[in-house]
Amino acid sequence: MNEIAISMRGINKRFGKKVIANKDVDLDIYHGEILSLLGENGSGKTTLMNMLSGVYYPDSGEILVDGKPVTITSPKDAYDLGIGMIHQHFKLIDIFTALENILIGLPKENTEKKCRQEVGDICQRYGFDMDLDKKVYDMTVSEKETLEIVKTLYRGAKILILDEPTAVLTPQEITRLFTILRNMRDDGKAIVIITHKLNEVMEISDRITVLRKGENIGTVMKTETDEQKLTEMMVGEKITLDIARDFVENKAKRLEVKHLTVENSDGKKVVDDVTFDLYSGEILGIAGISGSGQKELLEAIMGLQKCDPGSSVIYNSTAHGVHELVGLSTRQIIQYGLHLAFVPEDRLGMGLVGNMGMTDNVMLKRYRKGKGPFLHRRQPEATAMKIKDELEVVTPALDYPVRRLSGGNVQKILVGREINNKPTVLMTAYAVRGLDINTSYAIYNLLNEQKKKGVAVIYVGEDLDVLLALCDRIMVLCSGRMNGMLDGRTAEKEEVGYLMTHLKEEA
Amino acid sequence: MAEHTREPLIRVRKKDEPALLQKAAVILAAVFCALLVSALFIYFVTKLDPVSVYTSMIKGAFGTSRRAWITIRDTCLLLLISVSLAPAFRMRFWNCGAEGQILIGGLTTAAFMIYWGNKVPTAVLLLLMAAVSALAGALWSYLPAAFKAKYDTNETLFTLMMNYVAIQFVEFFVDFWDKKRSHSVGVINMNSQGGWFPQVGGLQYGLNVLIVIIVTVFIYVYMKYSKHGYEGAVVGESVATAKYAGINVPKVIRKNVLLSGAIAGLAGFVEVAGISHTISKETAGGRGFTAIIVCWLAKFNPLAMVIISAFIVFLSKGASQISSDFGLNEYASNIITGIILFFILSAEFFNSYSISFGHAGKEEPEA
Numbered sequence: 001m002n003e004i005a006i007s008m009r010g011i012n013k014r015f016g017k018k019v020i021a022n023k024d025v026d027l028d029i030y031h032g033e034i035l036s037l038l039g040e041n042g043s044g045k046t047t048l049m050n051m052l053s054g055v056y057y058p059d060s061g062e063i064l065v066d067g068k069p070v071t072i073t074s075p076k077d078a079y080d081l082g083i084g085m086i087h088q089h090f091k092l093i094d095i096f097t098a099l100e101n102i103l104i105g106l107p108k109e110n111t112e113k114k115c116r117q118e119v120g121d122i123c124q125r126y127g128f129d130m131d132l133d134k135k136v137y138d139m140t141v142s143e144k145e146t147l148e149i150v151k152t153l154y155r156g157a158k159i160l161i162l163d164e165p166t167a168v169l170t171p172q173e174i175t176r177l178f179t180i181l182r183n184m185r186d187d188g189k190a191i192v193i194i195t196h197k198l199n200e201v202m203e204i205s206d207r208i209t210v211l212r213k214g215e216n217i218g219t220v221m222k223t224e225t226d227e228q229k230l231t232e233m234m235v236g237e238k239i240t241l242d243i244a245r246d247f248v249e250n251k252a253k254r255l256e257v258k259h260l261t262v263e264n265s266d267g268k269k270v271v272d273d274v275t276f277d278l279y280s281g282e283i284l285g286i287a288g289i290s291g292s293g294q295k296e297l298l299e300a301i302m303g304l305q306k307c308d309p310g311s312s313v314i315y316n317s318t319a320h321g322v323h324e325l326v327g328l329s330t331r332q333i334i335q336y337g338l339h340l341a342f343v344p345e346d347r348l349g350m351g352l353v354g355n356m357g358m359t360d361n362v363m364l365k366r367y368r369k370g371k372g373p374f375l376h377r378r379q380p381e382a383t384a385m386k387i388k389d390e391l392e393v394v395t396p397a398l399d400y401p402v403r404r405l406s407g408g409n410v411q412k413i414l415v416g417r418e419i420n421n422k423p424t425v426l427m428t429a430y431a432v433r434g435l436d437i438n439t440s441y442a443i444y445n446l447l448n449e450q451k452k453k454g455v456a457v458i459y460v461g462e463d464l465d466v467l468l469a470l471c472d473r474i475m476v477l478c479s480g481r482m483n484g485m486l487d488g489r490t491a492e493k494e495e496v497g498y499l500m501t502h503l504k505e506e507a
Numbered sequence: 508m509a510e511h512t513r514e515p516l517i518r519v520r521k522k523d524e525p526a527l528l529q530k531a532a533v534i535l536a537a538v539f540c541a542l543l544v545s546a547l548f549i550y551f552v553t554k555l556d557p558v559s560v561y562t563s564m565i566k567g568a569f570g571t572s573r574r575a576w577i578t579i580r581d582t583c584l585l586l587l588i589s590v591s592l593a594p595a596f597r598m599r600f601w602n603c604g605a606e607g608q609i610l611i612g613g614l615t616t617a618a619f620m621i622y623w624g625n626k627v628p629t630a631v632l633l634l635l636m637a638a639v640s641a642l643a644g645a646l647w648s649y650l651p652a653a654f655k656a657k658y659d660t661n662e663t664l665f666t667l668m669m670n671y672v673a674i675q676f677v678e679f680f681v682d683f684w685d686k687k688r689s690h691s692v693g694v695i696n697m698n699s700q701g702g703w704f705p706q707v708g709g710l711q712y713g714l715n716v717l718i719v720i721i722v723t724v725f726i727y728v729y730m731k732y733s734k735h736g737y738e739g740a741v742v743g744e745s746v747a748t749a750k751y752a753g754i755n756v757p758k759v760i761r762k763n764v765l766l767s768g769a770i771a772g773l774a775g776f777v778e779v780a781g782i783s784h785t786i787s788k789e790t791a792g793g794r795g796f797t798a799i800i801v802c803w804l805a806k807f808n809p810l811a812m813v814i815i816s817a818f819i820v821f822l823s824k825g826a827s828q829i830s831s832d833f834g835l836n837e838y839a840s841n842i843i844t845g846i847i848l849f850f851i852l853s854a855e856f857f858n859s860y861s862i863s864f865g866h867a868g869k870e871e872p873e874a
Contacts, residue, residue: 014520015520057518302751304750304751329753330750330751330752330753331753331754331755332753333753334752334753335753342751344751346747348745349745349747349748350745350747350748350751351748351751352748353740353741353744353745353748354744354745355740355744356740356744360737364741364748364751364752365752365753367734367737367738367752368734373733373734373735374732374733374734375732375733375734375737
């Protein structure tokens with residue numbers, strides 16, 4: 001067995017009276033080993049690691065580094081002890097180069113020349129590939145992640161903590177990252193990966209510690225476990241990993257998107273000549289690295305983005321007839337009673353009003369209804385009650401600010417409101433991001449129900465396994481262009497991953 | 508490694524929203540502490556008896572029926588201005604231009620009093636002046652609102668600068684109307700009282716109170732129950748959400764800021780026709796800025812503003828009384844007011860966070 005790098009003993013951390021983030025957690029981290037910290041969202045993984053990196057301070061408990069008790073009250077303390085954490089949201093300065101980001105805040109002895117040489121050594125040793133003079137805003141997510149790791153290593157970290165490092169990477173980039181992590185492990189570094197992706201846990205880790213509701217459920221060697229057992233440890237009960245996928249007959253065309261092009265404020269084409277049809281009774285998945293135009297595509301259909309001339313989106317519904325959506329504002333779409341439902345990626349920043357309760361959020365798109373200058377809250381209140389009961393939303397009261405609810409409840413309210421209006425087309429962006437397994441499945445079931453009712457569903461997703469299990473067809477976006485349309489039942493994960501990253505040549 | 512064995516001295520944690528009663532208790536405790544600390548200040552620095560100083564404060568605000576009425580009158584004016592900020596502030600439009608909007612409203616009122624004060628029946632004139640002063644205040648706020656809506660300019664600076672423009676306007680007209688070269692217009696219609704507020708229900712300031720009550724209730728209902736108020740709340744929370752809901756964001760910004768400016772203009776009318784019966788660059792007297800504090804302390808709730816503006820006016824009346832009773836200079840009484848406000852603002856912190864000292868192994872203290 002390797003030497004112990006860090007021991008955590010009896011760690012407790014609470015936020016307010018009700019939220020117990022960590023309860024009596026013991027954890028050992030060894031040099032020369034990759035430890036996966038596995039758990040659902042909200043199980044306290046990140047909080048626990050933040051107490052090592054100096055972001056939080058434990059309420060009680062003890063931390064030992066190399067056998068000596070230590071007090072970590074700031075990220076600087078953590079660095080001095082050789083602990084470096086790579087946060088899920090990178091802490092980089094966009095307008096600086098890689099080199100400037102590495103050197104920032106360090107004493108003067110760290111000259112540019114010294115830094116270049118040492119970073120060169122680090123890159124060579126572990127297999128990084130990096131351009132030190134590139135500005136951060138020109139970097140891909142994967143390059144930013146590399147920079148964060150190199151920065152941490154340059155500052156002398158012997159213990160690296162990575163929070164959800166693969167969340168935004170393509171399969172190919174993940175493979176490369178894992179190679180690097182293995183190199184670092186073989187060099188004697190202690191590595192902790194926070195994750196909730198089982199397949200990656202099985203691929204990369206030596207040991208796995210599972211957290212559930214803030215408690216350490218147990219630590220197992222990778223060689224002595226499998227995905228099913230880990231799932232049970234994570235969720236506490238046996239659940240099936242299958243997502244239902246029915247086949248719906250008699251499909252009707254609901255959306256006809258032709259040559260849709262959207263430019264951003266810099267004049268760059270973020271959606272570039274996208275053409276596809278959407279049918280009732282199907283779930284169309286949209287795959288792509290984040291920022292490939294998914295957001296803009298959905299917003300353009302909803303009238304929230306200005307489309308270039310030549311773009312066309314024909315909406316065709318049995319109940320409301322045929323409409324050209326390009327040129328209509330969101331308000332007109334709502335006023336004409338076109339049943340387009342949209343669950344945006346940014347739930348509290350776009351789909352809901354955080355400081356309002358369920359009732360006021362339910363009436364967000366229909367507050368104009370009813371005569372006179374005053375709001376009519378009775379109908380929305382009944383709807384809110386219905387959504388609360390049917391989707392099992394946990395909230396103290398209908399006027400309780402939704403921002404104080406958990407992510408799962410927030411999403412249930414948003415999805416509940418959108419499907420309550422009996423949509424013809426339902427568009428969802430990252431509908432299960434940040435949700436625990438049970439809530440995710442509740443959302444998949446809701447989408448499947450809508451599909452069976454004949455709704456045309458768009459599902460923008462990031463988890464390829466889910467996309468392949470849930471969707472009837474999968475459209476792959478790459479740099480704003482449609483890079484492939486695959487059958488969800490026959491497509492291979494590698495194929496989707498390849499299309500996400502390799503733009504096809506012009507035919 | 509010795510330096511790593513220290514403990515953090517103070518630990519601050521966010522806590523759950525406390526119950527209303529608990530909140531009130533914290534605020535009461537803060538007031539009590541403030542009185543205690545002020546008492547120490549009074550005793551050790553000014554060598555006076557704290558109890559008699561506090562008695563004098565209360566006397567200053569409520570000692571005679573005339574003083575009490577002045578306190579009520581000033582509370583009403585501050586309340587009206589604070590309420591005017593609410594629709595703009597809830598939209599995160601930081602209107603720092605109430606000062607100028609009051610001046611412009613007051614200036615229009617003064618003009619009407621000077622030119623038509625003795626020609627038009629009072630009731631008609633009052634209605635006319637109310638309408639025109641509100642319109643003038645609204646126009647004054649329109650420029651920053653339109654620029655914010657169209658170009659997303661910074662409204663704080665823009666509204667602030669509009670104040671100085673308003674001051675220049677007032678100075679110009681004061682000189683223009685000033686017949687005696689006394690650098691003031693004096694009391695307008697001193698003898699005829701043309702355009703002055705009449706007594707309502709036998710009360711000198713009855714009309715002031717009435718107008719303020721009506722406007723406060725109106726804004727409360729507007730913000731809580733009307734469709735326009737709802738739109739403003741959504742825009743204030745997130746512009747992206749507002750667009751998603753099909754709300755025309757620039758229009759909502761313009762509408763709510765116009766309303767805000769109109770009420771501030773109306774406050775200028777109340778000040779000129781109902782209280783001072785004159786106009787000068789001191790007419791607003793910094794109330795446009797004090798109102799910002801009131802609005803924030805009340806968390807933009809018009810009903811809570813009633814209590815807070817009353818409290819602030821009480822403090823200032825009390826402070827000027829003790830400075831005259833005990834021959835203290837204004838600064839000493841301002842320090843006392845400052846101590847009290849400081850403690851009340853800190854109470855807000857204790858209502859949102861819990862604090863503990865010392866050892867990590869200790870039990871979680873009760874929040």
